[in-house]
Each structure stands twice: as C-alpha cells, then as structure tokens.
Amino acid sequence: MSQRINVSRLNPKTTEQDFERFCTRFGKVIECAIFPEFDRLNKRSGYVKFTSCYAAEKMCRHSRKETLYLDDTSIHIELDHKNNLLLHDKPKQNSNISHKKSHFTSTIYTLNIEGQITDEEELIQYLNSKPITIKFNEITNNIGQIIKTGAQVTYNDKDVVDRILKQNHKKYSIKLASNNISIKREYDCEPKINPKRSKSSENTYSSIKSHLESLTKLTRDMHEENEHLKSDKTLLTIALNQHTTRVKQIESDKSDLMESLDKTHDIAKCLTNKYKLREEEHKKSLEESNKKIVEFESIIQTTNDTLTQSINEIQRLKNQITTLENQLQALTDKYNQSESLFQDQQQDIEHFLSSLKRNF
Numbered sequence: 001m002s003q004r005i006n007v008s009r010l011n012p013k014t015t016e017q018d019f020e021r022f023c024t025r026f027g028k029v030i031e032c033a034i035f036p037e038f039d040r041l042n043k044r045s046g047y048v049k050f051t052s053c054y055a056a057e058k059m060c061r062h063s064r065k066e067t068l069y070l071d072d073t074s075i076h077i078e079l080d081h082k083n084n085l086l087l088h089d090k091p092k093q094n095s096n097i098s099h100k101k102s103h104f105t106s107t108i109y110t111l112n113i114e115g116q117i118t119d120e121e122e123l124i125q126y127l128n129s130k131p132i133t134i135k136f137n138e139i140t141n142n143i144g145q146i147i148k149t150g151a152q153v154t155y156n157d158k159d160v161v162d163r164i165l166k167q168n169h170k171k172y173s174i175k176l177a178s179n180n181i182s183i184k185r186e187y188d189c190e191p192k193i194n195p196k197r198s199k200s201s202e203n204t205y206s207s208i209k210s211h212l213e214s215l216t217k218l219t220r221d222m223h224e225e226n227e228h229l230k231s232d233k234t235l236l237t238i239a240l241n242q243h244t245t246r247v248k249q250i251e252s253d254k255s256d257l258m259e260s261l262d263k264t265h266d267i268a269k270c271l272t273n274k275y276k277l278r279e280e281e282h283k284k285s286l287e288e289s290n291k292k293i294v295e296f297e298s299i300i301q302t303t304n305d306t307l308t309q310s311i312n313e314i315q316r317l318k319n320q321i322t323t324l325e326n327q328l329q330a331l332t333d334k335y336n337q338s339e340s341l342f343q344d345q346q347q348d349i350e351h352f353l354s355s356l357k358r359n360f
Contacts, residue, residue, distance in 0.1 A: 114174075115171055117150070134235075
C-alpha cells in the first residue's frame with residue numbers, strides 16, 4: 001500500500017533527480033515531484049510517494065530523531081493524510097478471478113569498471129547516478145599507497161544501466177558483468193469465492209486473506225529493507241576501508257614526521273654545539289678586548305697626565321716668555337733712551353767741535 005509524504009523548505013537548486021535519490025534511502029519510490037512555486041522563505045515544496053507505508057514511517061521516524069538535510073538545507077516532512085485516506089478508502093472490486101500466483105522480481109545489474117578511480121564521489125558524479133553498492137578493486141604500490149584500479153557497482157534500474165552502457169566512455173571501461181534475478185512468489189490476486197460457502201467460512205476466509213495480504217506486504221517491506229541494509233552495509237564497508245586507508249596514510253605521515261623530527265633534533269643539537277663554541281670564542285675575544293681596553297685606558301690616563309704636565313710646562317714657559325718680553329721691552333726702552341742720550345751727546349760734541357773750529 002503506497003504512502004505519500006509532503007516535503008517543504010526545499011533548496012531552490014534541488015532537482016527532482018536529487019530529491020528522488022535522497023528519498024530512495026528510505027524505500028522504493030513510486031513518484032516524486034517538486035512544485036515550481038516559492039514560499040515566503042524563498043523555498044520550494046513537493047511530495048514523494050513510497051510503495052509501502054514502512055518506508056514512509058521510516059522517513060518520519062528518521063526526521064523525528066534528527067533533522068534531515070538535502071543540499072545543505074534542512075527540510076520539513078509530514079504525512080499527507082488526505083491523499084493517503086483516499087487511497088485506503090477505495091472500494092475493492094469483487095471479481096471472479098481464479099486462484100493464482102504472481103511473481104515479484106528484483107533484478108540486480110552488476111557493472112565492471114576499469115580505470116584508476118580517485119574516490120566514491122568522483123565515480124558517482126561520473127556515472128551521474130548513485131549505485132546500490134560499490135566495491136573497489138584496490139592494489140598497493142611500492143610506497144604503500146592504496147590505488148583504486150577499478151570497481152564493481154550494482155543497480156536495480158535497467159534504464160540507468162542502459163544509459164551508462166550507451167555512453168561513450170573515455171576515462172573508464174564499463175561492461176555489464178551479470179544480472180541476477182531474485183523471484184519472490186506471492187498471492188496478489190483475489191481467489192474465486194464459492195457462493196455455496198457459509199457466512200462463517202467467508203468471514204474466516206476474509207480474515208485469512210487479510211492476514212495473508214498483511215504478511216505479503218510485510219515480506220515485501222522486509223525485502224526492501226534488507227536491500228537497503230545491504231546497500232548501507234556496503235557503503236559502511238567502503239567508508240571503513242577509506243578510513244582504514246586514511247589511518248594507514250596518517251601512520252605513514254606520522255613515521256615521516258617522526259623521522260623529520262629526529263633530523264630536526266640532530267640539526268638543533270649541532271646548531272647548539274656550534275652556538276656554544278661561538279659563545280666561548282666570543283667570551284674569549286670579549287675578555288681580550290676588555291684587557292686591551294684596560295691597557296688603552298691606562299695609556300690614555302698616562303697620556304692625559306703627561307699632557308697635563310706639558311700644558312703646565314707650556315703655561316710656565318709662556319709666563320717666562322711674558323717676563324722676558326717685559327724685560328726685553330724695558331731694555332728696549334733703556335736702549336732707546338741711551339741712544340737718544342748718545343745722539344744728544346754727539347750733537348753737543350759736534351757743537352763743541354764746531355765752536356772750537358770757529359775759535360781757531
């Protein structure tokens with residue numbers, strides 16, 4: 001029995017393919033749509049219809065436990081009671097159909113992909129669809145790195161498989177490996193009722209028929225849940241392998257860092273020894289410089305003393321020179337006076353001589 005869920009607050013960039021891929025986590029989707037109108041928060045709304053009530057209830061339980069996010073946007077979901085009641089209240093058609101079995105088939109297509117793969121997201125983006133399971137073919141190179149040389153992916157949608165096989169692939173080589181068909185028989189047709197049966201037998205038959213229908217529905221839901229659990233298990237295994245690879249890479253990086261750390265310690269030790277030697281040499285040169293400074297200071301002090309003595313001696317000599325100059329000046333004055341007297345006497349002698357000449 002199908003169940004419809006209304007979804008609101010969708011990201012404007014979310015497409016119906018992304019929306020359907022998101023809803024297949026909870027069960028098989030019959031129909032999904034996104035309305036073009038925007039609400040007051042500039043968000044869009046839509047609906048999804050599951051094949052079973054179990055898938056819808058699973059999605060509701062998951063939304064009650066934690067917020068659902070699609071394209072980095074939290075979405076709001078609620079059961080569409082109006083449409084679901086219309087579906088449940090449809091009158092059953094009573095027709096004389098013979099008692100027969102119908103077959104519920106589920107085909108799993110396996111594709112082999114050859115080529116170096118970076119990671120799961122890159123492969124999903126290349127295929128433009130998310131497989132049910134992904135199993136990588138891994139090898140280890142000479143330096144211990146794990147390289148993905150290929151993968152095996154499974155789908156349950158033939159149209160998606162045909163689309164992938166028809167594409168002209170340049171990066172990878174993709175081939176169909178196998179398609180496994182699982183058949184499950186169930187009573188999905190109403191058997192013919194004998195009109196001669198009593199009313200109690202009809203009630204018993206109706207009760208048994210209803211019980212069988214519920215068991216059939218429960219079996220189908222459990223089968224779908226089992227498929228999703230297998231897919232989740234595969235995804236968890238892939239994630240675990242990726243985490244293991246990451247841990248190995250971290251351990252390798254750790255060992256490289258430890259080696260570089262040891263080398264750094266050795267270099268630091270060598271630099272410390274050189275620094276100590278340079279420091280000792282510096283101390284020695286500093287001591288020698290201090291000694292020379294003391295010697296220079298002593299020489300400068302001696303020179304200053306000598307200079308002071310010389311200045312004093314020069315001052316004394318200057319004083320003596322001044323005294324001598326004064327004496328010289330006095331002598332010069334005396335000489336000038338003597339010369340003046342000599343000239344006067346000479347003139348007197350000449351007058352005397354001239355007077356004698358005149359007398360004689």
